[in-house]
Amino acid sequence: MSNDLDVERIRQDFPILTRTVRDERPLVYLDSAATSQKPIEVLEAEAHFYRTCNASVHRGAHQLAEEATDAYEDARRRIAGFVGAADSDIVFTKNATESLNLASYAFSNATAKALHAPDSVDPRFVLRPGDSIVVSQMEHHANLVPWQEVCAKTGATLRWIGVDDEGRLELDSLDTIIDASTRVVSVVHQSNILGTINPVAEVMQRAHEVGAVGIVDACQSIPHMPVRVEELGADLVAWSGHKMLGPTGIGVLWGSREVLKEMPPFITGGSMIETVFMDHSTYAEPPKRFEAGTPMVAQAVGLAAAVEYLERLGMDAVARHEHDLTVYALDRLREMRGVRIIGPTDAKERGSAISFVVDGLHPHDVGQFLDDRGVAVRVGHHCAWPTCRRFDVPATTRLSSYIYNDTRDIDVAITGIRAAQDFFGV
Amino acid sequence: MNVEAMYQEIILDHYKHPRGRHLLDAPEGESYQVNPTCGDEVTVQVRRDAEGHLHVGYEGQGCSISQASASVMSEMVEGMDVANADAVRHAFVEMMHSKGAGEPDEDVLGDGVAFIGVAKYPARIKCALLPWMALQDAQVKAGIPSGEEGAGR
Numbered sequence: 001m002s003n004d005l006d007v008e009r010i011r012q013d014f015p016i017l018t019r020t021v022r023d024e025r026p027l028v029y030l031d032s033a034a035t036s037q038k039p040i041e042v043l044e045a046e047a048h049f050y051r052t053c054n055a056s057v058h059r060g061a062h063q064l065a066e067e068a069t070d071a072y073e074d075a076r077r078r079i080a081g082f083v084g085a086a087d088s089d090i091v092f093t094k095n096a097t098e099s100l101n102l103a104s105y106a107f108s109n110a111t112a113k114a115l116h117a118p119d120s121v122d123p124r125f126v127l128r129p130g131d132s133i134v135v136s137q138m139e140h141h142a143n144l145v146p147w148q149e150v151c152a153k154t155g156a157t158l159r160w161i162g163v164d165d166e167g168r169l170e171l172d173s174l175d176t177i178i179d180a181s182t183r184v185v186s187v188v189h190q191s192n193i194l195g196t197i198n199p200v201a202e203v204m205q206r207a208h209e210v211g212a213v214g215i216v217d218a219c220q221s222i223p224h225m226p227v228r229v230e231e232l233g234a235d236l237v238a239w240s241g242h243k244m245l246g247p248t249g250i251g252v253l254w255g256s257r258e259v260l261k262e263m264p265p266f267i268t269g270g271s272m273i274e275t276v277f278m279d280h281s282t283y284a285e286p287p288k289r290f291e292a293g294t295p296m297v298a299q300a301v302g303l304a305a306a307v308e309y310l311e312r313l314g315m316d317a318v319a320r321h322e323h324d325l326t327v328y329a330l331d332r333l334r335e336m337r338g339v340r341i342i343g344p345t346d347a348k349e350r351g352s353a354i355s356f357v358v359d360g361l362h363p364h365d366v367g368q369f370l371d372d373r374g375v376a377v378r379v380g381h382h383c384a385w386p387t388c389r390r391f392d393v394p395a396t397t398r399l400s401s402y403i404y405n406d407t408r409d410i411d412v413a414i415t416g417i418r419a420a421q422d423f424f425g426v
Numbered sequence: 427m428n429v430e431a432m433y434q435e436i437i438l439d440h441y442k443h444p445r446g447r448h449l450l451d452a453p454e455g456e457s458y459q460v461n462p463t464c465g466d467e468v469t470v471q472v473r474r475d476a477e478g479h480l481h482v483g484y485e486g487q488g489c490s491i492s493q494a495s496a497s498v499m500s501e502m503v504e505g506m507d508v509a510n511a512d513a514v515r516h517a518f519v520e521m522m523h524s525k526g527a528g529e530p531d532e533d534v535l536g537d538g539v540a541f542i543g544v545a546k547y548p549a550r551i552k553c554a555l556l557p558w559m560a561l562q563d564a565q566v567k568a569g570i571p572s573g574e575e576g577a578g579r
Contacts (some may be wrong), residue, residue, distance in 0.1 A: 023428065189576050362466075364553065368547070385465070394465040424490075
């Protein structure tokens with residue numbers, strides 16, 4: 001095992017990892033692809049905000065309002081810096097699902113407005129029957145269902161890039177699937193179910209060749225590897241805070257300035273306006289145009305503390321640590337009888353979320369045995385039901401590790417899988 | 427309580443050797459239920475004969491708890507009159523919502539009492555209830571009077 005991270009030292013920063021579960025067993029948390037645990041720095045940053053300067057931001061003439069606004073905008077600047085972006089290109093949302101809906105609603109809202117006032121919207125967001133939207137066969141439901149809805153509202157057609165038996169995108173078909181009819185291409189950077197890391201820059205380049213808007217779901221990549229958003233080649237990039245040590249209730253949408261500027265708003269109301277009259281309104285410049293209502297200030301402050309924590313560790317070191325753990329876990333799983341990995345079986349271009357099925361055992365029963373040993377994993381379709389169907393499995397068991405895991409955690413999980421096999425006699 | 431205690435021998439036996447697993451020739455009502463969090467699926471069919479007895483068919487795929495529960499259900503209610511079948515279903519649903527604290531009546535529930543341990547695991551209660559929810563819904567669709575609690579609707 002490499003020494004990229006001092007896991008013992010890191011674990012001391014996560015109070016929850018000291019608790020026991022199920023009859024005093026130490027908690028072995030291998031469900032970070034669902035949500036990560038939070039270091040004390042994040043918990044304290046959030047609490048400190050509420051204790052010292054809680055107020056509504058961007059309004060009010062008092063000192064607390066000034067301090068709260070500073071804290072919120074400082075968080076935006078630090079989070080932007082983490083991904084090499086300008087702070088004015090960072091939109092705060094509730095979570096990545098909302099970020100992707102914000103993007104998809106730009107198209108359905110612009111299409112609806114164009115029926116009555118064609119000059120009021122940028123034509124690149126207006127969709128018609130005959131247009132196509134392209135996703136992949138390994139999308140999380142959050143990057144699939146919103147596009148199904150856009151198609152239902154506009155008459156556009158949904159297409160997808162297939163996934164091969166190894167869990168890689170079938171890029172040979174890229175030039176035929178993304179063609180002159182394509183107006184949107186939205187794909188995942190790192191699959192939450194297969195672990196595959198996709199060459200999204202290549203997909204985005206093809207999207208731009210045909211004039212489509214390119215979107216990347218970076219939920220599983222930004223927490224786990226160094227990512228500079230502009231290098232993804234996309235117009236919009238969505239991710240969440242809670243998978244990268246941050247609080248729940250905060251997500252991010254990065255957009256190129258030029259695209260954000262032309263996008264119609266999603267949620268409307270206070271804070272996102274420029275002027276309001278009884279019969280119409282004009283809207284603020286991005287990012288405020290997309291942040292209606294009282295924002296998630298304490299959560300943004302917490303997420304800023306999370307990115308500082310990750311920066312202290314160094315994202316290169318985080319990625320190397322996880323790569324080593326992934327190699328170890330894949331080796332252990334591959335040597336087990338009756339275990340089939342769903343997704344790439346080698347650690348190349350692959351993240352630490354590892355799905356597998358066990359012959360003769362339903363994932364729910366595997367998960368129950370792991371839980372009995374204190375091991376927290378995800379079982380089910382991982383909000384990627386069509387991907388499960390692609391591999392002809394009803395569900396999978398998924399191990400997903402992070403900065404606070406080491407090989408001993410994997411070993412406990414492997415022992416639990418063996419115990420389930422023995423108990424069920426498979 | 428440990429996991430081995432939850433998976434009673436009776437449950438494993440019904441999982442490995444399901445009883446009455448077939449579809450009916452002429453069902454009067456059918457219900458397909460799925461547990462969207464894990465993908466467990468079950469289809470339950472019902473028919474009532476001239477004497478007012480209930481006949482049940484089912485098939486499905488999923489975890490041991492959901493599939494064993496379907497097998498136990500089929501064995502319990504097959505050929506019962508509707509009122510007795512409803513009483514068994516009510517008793518099973520009540521047991522699953524007991525958090526494992528109740529004393530299930532073996533005279534009413536038969537092999538169904540083996541699921542009392544499952545009631546302590548909130549994530550698995552829906553697995554155990556899935557076929558019973560399908561049974562109630564299939565009865566409603568067949569116009570066979572069923573219990574009052576509104577599951578499946």
